[in-house]
Amino acid sequence: MNKNNKGFPKDFLWGGATAANQIEGAYLTDGKGLSTSDFAAYKDPYAKGKVDNFTFNVSSEELKAYKENPDDYLFPKRWGIDFYNRYKEDIALFAEMGFKTFRLSISWARIFPTGLEDEPNEQGLEFYDKVFDECKKYGIEPLVTMSHYEMPITLTEKYNGWVSRQLIPLFEKFARVILNRYKDKVKYWITFNEMNMNLNSLYTGAGVLADLVDDPLEAAYQASHNQFLASALAVKAMKEIIPDGKIGCMINQIESYALTTKPEDQLQALKSNQLNYFYPDVQVRGEYPTYMTRYFEDNNINVEMEEGDAEILKEGKVDYVAISYYMSHVTEAREDASKLAGTFDSPIKNEHLELTQWDWPIDPIGLRISLIKLYDRYEIPLFVCENGLGAKDELTADGKVHDDYRIDYLEKHVIQMKEAIKDGVDLMGYTTWGCIDLVSCGTSQMTKRYGFIYVDQDDKGEGSLERYRKDSFHWYKEVIATNGEKL
Numbered sequence: 001m002n003k004n005n006k007g008f009p010k011d012f013l014w015g016g017a018t019a020a021n022q023i024e025g026a027y028l029t030d031g032k033g034l035s036t037s038d039f040a041a042y043k044d045p046y047a048k049g050k051v052d053n054f055t056f057n058v059s060s061e062e063l064k065a066y067k068e069n070p071d072d073y074l075f076p077k078r079w080g081i082d083f084y085n086r087y088k089e090d091i092a093l094f095a096e097m098g099f100k101t102f103r104l105s106i107s108w109a110r111i112f113p114t115g116l117e118d119e120p121n122e123q124g125l126e127f128y129d130k131v132f133d134e135c136k137k138y139g140i141e142p143l144v145t146m147s148h149y150e151m152p153i154t155l156t157e158k159y160n161g162w163v164s165r166q167l168i169p170l171f172e173k174f175a176r177v178i179l180n181r182y183k184d185k186v187k188y189w190i191t192f193n194e195m196n197m198n199l200n201s202l203y204t205g206a207g208v209l210a211d212l213v214d215d216p217l218e219a220a221y222q223a224s225h226n227q228f229l230a231s232a233l234a235v236k237a238m239k240e241i242i243p244d245g246k247i248g249c250m251i252n253q254i255e256s257y258a259l260t261t262k263p264e265d266q267l268q269a270l271k272s273n274q275l276n277y278f279y280p281d282v283q284v285r286g287e288y289p290t291y292m293t294r295y296f297e298d299n300n301i302n303v304e305m306e307e308g309d310a311e312i313l314k315e316g317k318v319d320y321v322a323i324s325y326y327m328s329h330v331t332e333a334r335e336d337a338s339k340l341a342g343t344f345d346s347p348i349k350n351e352h353l354e355l356t357q358w359d360w361p362i363d364p365i366g367l368r369i370s371l372i373k374l375y376d377r378y379e380i381p382l383f384v385c386e387n388g389l390g391a392k393d394e395l396t397a398d399g400k401v402h403d404d405y406r407i408d409y410l411e412k413h414v415i416q417m418k419e420a421i422k423d424g425v426d427l428m429g430y431t432t433w434g435c436i437d438l439v440s441c442g443t444s445q446m447t448k449r450y451g452f453i454y455v456d457q458d459d460k461g462e463g464s465l466e467r468y469r470k471d472s473f474h475w476y477k478e479v480i481a482t483n484g485e486k487l
């Protein structure tokens with residue numbers, strides 16, 4: 001029985017979330033190698049007249065041009081927000097808000113610069129030691145994502161990323177190194193960030209140059225299969241190395257609603273949701289769900305599997321399911337419906353929802369629906385490890401940001417999480433996305449801000465990098481202090 005159905009449990013993990021490639025900067029410092037995210041060139045998101053939420057896909061031609069003439073482009077993820085040098089100040093601000101946990105990722109290329117070395121880069125390991133020690137100083141539990149949208153670029157150039165099985169042992173080596181190194185400092189882990197985004201962001205999610213594969217959809221499922229195996233091996237390793245640790249899988253949870261009550265539309269909504277659930281289905285249950293057999297046949301997808309894969313998946317079941325949650329979708333029975341599941345720019349609008357400045361539908365009740373459905377399906381703990389509002393903020397002359405719109409957005413989502421807990425969901429924690437302003441994943445913009453802390457830097461990397469507390473900083477501090485009672 002879930003005894004916590006009165007509201008947030010006492011040990012609820014409130015905090016914030018980031019990713020190495022969006023905050024650290026220092027892209028070649030202390031032995032770090034180049035990673036895929038170092039080649040996410042800034043493109044004007046307004047070039048087509050309306051905002052373009054592209055998530056990064058890079059072609060082989062583009063990569064060649066970026067390597068040959070780097071000065072012709074801007075690569076904001078190379079400088080991030082200089083967390084590499086300012087982590088003490090930033091963690092102190094998180095502590096001031098009362099964070100119980102801080103989600104961050106480890107850059108694979110900082111530990112193994114090309115991914116191929118036998119020995120890890122000691123200076124890279126030392127950096128995360130310092131970060132975790134700093135968290136510990138304030139009683140903040142780190143929540144570490146092993147792979148958040150980046151990998152050594154060498155693995156893209158040599159193997160075309162995760163379409164190759166060669167990456168599995170390389171990732172396992174990386175996972176074992178970090179698990180052993182940080183076993184006394186990190187108890188909460190996630191293997192891959194939003195693995196379901198491989199379906200529309202092959203380069204970002206899997207380091208794959210899509211123009212070099214015959215069928216990008218098949219490649220996305222092959223890359224996902226290889227990541228499932230790598231993830232399962234990492235789960236197994238964590239259980240050996242950190243017996244009291246907890247390790248989860250993660251998806252970008254986008255609930256698909258049917259446009260009408262027509263059974264055909266309802267059926268499509270069910271199928272679109274299955275395409276999302278596929279990822280936790282494999283990682284929670286340790287095997288492929290039967291519905292994918294037909295989907296693969298209908299779409300001519302052949303995922304190459306080897307003997308022994310089934311056993312690896314069985315032995316690598318996760319302890320909890322983490323989700324990022326930003327929006328819901330609407331679907332209907334139409335040819336391209338499956339392709340649209342999980343994309344950021346759905347052509348079908350939900351007339352009941354308002355949109356963010358980046359046209360993302362705002363749907364707090366969709367979060368509650370998602371949590372209830374996921375918990376019904378798996379009956380293991382859930383974690384909302386990303387949620388937030390990307391918005392333009394204005395810094396006033398006296399160093400304030402009056403972001404009542406962000407407070408409103410977050411408050412509505414916190415209320416729905418609380419309702420979901422009352423509905424019986426076992427929820428471990430909530431880490432809002434981009435607790436400090438960072439470089440956007442999808443657009444590489446700085447102006448798309450999510451933070452409680454304003455960072456003085458623009459899209460081109462100009463600015464003092466000074467940090468300022470926004471109004472939402474004080475609001476969140478109060479939410480944490482009252483364990484979600486004062487909303």
Ligand code: BG6
Nearest residue numbers: 019193194324390440441442443
């Ligand atoms: C999630 C990613 O999909 O969404 C984050 O895990 C990302 O890395 C976040 O930053 C918000 O997306 P964006 O494109 O607004 O930065």
